[in-house]
Amino acid sequence: MKREVPIAITFISGVLLVIAFFIPHEPFGSLEQRFNDWYIIVSGFALILGIDSLLLHHWNKVSRRSKDWFHSLSLIIAFFVTLIWGFYSGIKTGHFLSAQSTFRQYFYMYVFVPLQATMFSLLAFFIASAAYRAFRADRFEAALLLFSAGIVMLGRVPLGNAVAPYMVGLVFLIFAYLLYSDGRKEVDPTRRYLKIGGAVLSLILIYPVGWFFLHYTAQTAGWIMNIPQLAAKRGIFVGIALGGIAMSLRIILGIEKTYLR
Amino acid sequence: MIELLRSLTILVLVSFRPAPATNVRAYDTPNDAGGSVIIKWDLSKDDSIVTKYEIIRITGSPDGERVTAGFVLRGTNSYRDVDLKDGEKYYYMVRTWADGEYSDSGITSKPAIPRPQWFHTKRVVALIILIVFGFLFFYYLKLAREGAPLWIRKIAGLEAIDEAVGRSVEMGRPILYILGLGFISDIPTIAGLAILKRVARKAAEYEADIIVPNYDPIVMVAAQETVKEGYMEAGRPDLFNESNIMFLTQDQFGYAAGVDGIMVREKPGAIFLQGLFYAESLILAETGHSIGAIQISGTTSVTQLPFFIAATDYTLIGEEMYAASAYLTRDPLALSTLKAEDIMKVLFIALMTVGTILETVALITGNSGFHFLKNFFSMF
Numbered sequence: 001m002k003r004e005v006p007i008a009i010t011f012i013s014g015v016l017l018v019i020a021f022f023i024p025h026e027p028f029g030s031l032e033q034r035f036n037d038w039y040i041i042v043s044g045f046a047l048i049l050g051i052d053s054l055l056l057h058h059w060n061k062v063s064r065r066s067k068d069w070f071h072s073l074s075l076i077i078a079f080f081v082t083l084i085w086g087f088y089s090g091i092k093t094g095h096f097l098s099a100q101s102t103f104r105q106y107f108y109m110y111v112f113v114p115l116q117a118t119m120f121s122l123l124a125f126f127i128a129s130a131a132y133r134a135f136r137a138d139r140f141e142a143a144l145l146l147f148s149a150g151i152v153m154l155g156r157v158p159l160g161n162a163v164a165p166y167m168v169g170l171v172f173l174i175f176a177y178l179l180y181s182d183g184r185k186e187v188d189p190t191r192r193y194l195k196i197g198g199a200v201l202s203l204i205l206i207y208p209v210g211w212f213f214l215h216y217t218a219q220t221a222g223w224i225m226n227i228p229q230l231a232a233k234r235g236i237f238v239g240i241a242l243g244g245i246a247m248s249l250r251i252i253l254g255i256e257k258t259y260l261r
Numbered sequence: 262m263i264e265l266l267r268s269l270t271i272l273v274l275v276s277f278r279p280a281p282a283t284n285v286r287a288y289d290t291p292n293d294a295g296g297s298v299i300i301k302w303d304l305s306k307d308d309s310i311v312t313k314y315e316i317i318r319i320t321g322s323p324d325g326e327r328v329t330a331g332f333v334l335r336g337t338n339s340y341r342d343v344d345l346k347d348g349e350k351y352y353y354m355v356r357t358w359a360d361g362e363y364s365d366s367g368i369t370s371k372p373a374i375p376r377p378q379w380f381h382t383k384r385v386v387a388l389i390i391l392i393v394f395g396f397l398f399f400y401y402l403k404l405a406r407e408g409a410p411l412w413i414r415k416i417a418g419l420e421a422i423d424e425a426v427g428r429s430v431e432m433g434r435p436i437l438y439i440l441g442l443g444f445i446s447d448i449p450t451i452a453g454l455a456i457l458k459r460v461a462r463k464a465a466e467y468e469a470d471i472i473v474p475n476y477d478p479i480v481m482v483a484a485q486e487t488v489k490e491g492y493m494e495a496g497r498p499d500l501f502n503e504s505n506i507m508f509l510t511q512d513q514f515g516y517a518a519g520v521d522g523i524m525v526r527e528k529p530g531a532i533f534l535q536g537l538f539y540a541e542s543l544i545l546a547e548t549g550h551s552i553g554a555i556q557i558s559g560t561t562s563v564t565q566l567p568f569f570i571a572a573t574d575y576t577l578i579g580e581e582m583y584a585a586s587a588y589l590t591r592d593p594l595a596l597s598t599l600k601a602e603d604i605m606k607v608l609f610i611a612l613m614t615v616g617t618i619l620e621t622v623a624l625i626t627g628n629s630g631f632h633f634l635k636n637f638f639s640m641f
Binding site for chain 1: 292293294295377378379380381384387388390391394395398444446448451452454455457458475477478479481482487490504507508509510511512513514515517518522526540541543544546547561563566568570571572578579580582583584586587592594595598599601602605606609
């Protein structure tokens with residue numbers, strides 16, 4: 001019974017919601033909204049469970065003097081200070097988040113919001129470090145990624161547009177130099193001429209490619225974002241949508257029951 | 262002279278009546294539960310100086326009482342009137358206002374009768390997909406029951422689960438499982454729970470600790486049950502520690518900070534990021550990388566996938582995550598849904614390829630007859 005009843009509830013709710021998707025007529029039309037309302041009510045109560053879990057977890061750490069118990073103590077203190085201050089301020093001003101509320105002024109605006117912003121701002125540094133690893137051109141795919149990312153970055157900012165031809169020219173120049181140095185050391189004559197030929201070709205291409213990027217950097221960036229990038233993204237979307245249907249069917253039909261005991 | 266001009270200008274402005282909105286038509290809102298009517302009109306010729314359009318409702322007959330149904334700003338030529346009685350006749354007029362002066366054509370629309378609909382005609386394609394999918398699903402279900410082998414491709418991220426857990430145990434470190442910011446109503450969260458069960462079972466077999474910080478209390482309860490089930494399946498319910506599956510906060514960056522703190526303090530050997538993630542994804546993945554943990558990520562958030570691919574060792578891309586439970590359990594019933602999904606994907610690819618060719622041909626030849634496939638889908 002412990003498994004059958006939840007599976008039956010899931011089946012009935014799932015089938016009803018699928019029907020409601022196609023039938024706007026009452027009583028089906030408002031079913032989704034009604035189910036969402038019930039979910040909100042249940043989740044409101046579940047928050048008490050969450051708080052209980054949080055406090056118990058940290059209280060256990062404090063009472064057992066576990067490693068880093070001081071952090072847990074600071075969390076418990078911060079929790080109760082916030083709770084009491086919030087209630088006191090709310091009762092005093094009649095509104096919990098009004099502009100007059102000292103809780104909002106001092107705690108929410110000057111402590112909580114800056115802390116959130118601090119965490120968010122870390123993202124800039126993390127993007128830089130992740131990009132450094134992802135853009136190392138050690139494989140053909142990674143080189144392709146680096147190249148397209150470079151164009152998109154240059155094409156999305158005005159300064160990037162202005163410097164793009166010179167940067168691309170420089171890259172071609174370095175590439176020509178590397179090919180030439182490699183070619184000179186090459187023993188096999190065919191490979192040697194191929195590499196030196198490649199270096200010469202890179203030098204010849206500097207002007208036309210530079211000209212292209214002088215005029216079309218933004219358009220190229222737009223093309224990369226709107227055609228190959230979007231195509232790949234939509235491919236993933238189709239997979240996700242079909243996977244979602246398959247997963248939902250498994251849940252509704254009781255095949256997928258890992259979330260149950 | 263200037264005073265005279267000023268007075269004349271004010272006089273002209275004050276006595277100016279804007280041209281009325283014309284061609285007012287009203288009709289029952291399609292595909293709704295009833296009780297609403299849509300009103301449309303052609304904008305006034307003086308729309309640029311119009312301050313607002315007033316929609317007037319007349320119930321029963323054109324001579325009935327006139328009531329203001331609502332207002333819209335200039336440039337808007339439609340309005341949805343709600344909370345009406347089904348089966349009743351409603352007539353509408355649109356009044357054009359400009360600086361306290363108004364005008365209307367005096368002609369009401371033809372009557373509109375709100376009615377509820379029994380079928381959403383714009384969802385025919387969804388219904389067709391569901392029927393085809395259902396048919397394929399039951400076909401493969403039958404095959405599976407008859408014992409036919411159902412092959413699915415190898416998913417590297419799922420194959421690496423045992424390796425990650427094993428590595429963590431060898432290092433004597435706990436396993437961290439992050440379910441992201443999803444709620445229990447989100448399918449990625451349920452898919453994440455399915456993978457969690459496998460990880461928990463492995464952790465129990467190897468007697469490793471598993472820590473699951475949660476963003477949502479309901480997900481926390483589901484995660485506790487899932488981990489407990491995993492430990493019971495492994496025959497080690499004594500090792501289950503409920504307080505390791507705890508609630509953190511319902512604030513996005515508060516959650517990120519809390520999980521980062523756990524990573525830095527506990528130094529887990531393996532980190533699983535499976536669920537719904539937003540801007541915090543890279544903060545979590547990069548912190549995990551900095552402590553040297555093996556990381557397996559998976560999400561359906563397309564905007565976060567590049568971050569995971571860049572920062573973690575293995576990534577389950579979208580549908581791979583949904584396939585995880587079927588893949589890991591090798592349950593024939595579950596595998597049959599994957600087969601149906603694959604066939605649907607082939608159909609979609611074929612449809613998209615044909616559509617692309619037809620549209621390209623239509624563009625090159627200028628023959629609009631080639632738009633028939635596009636026109637068919639535009640109907641719904």
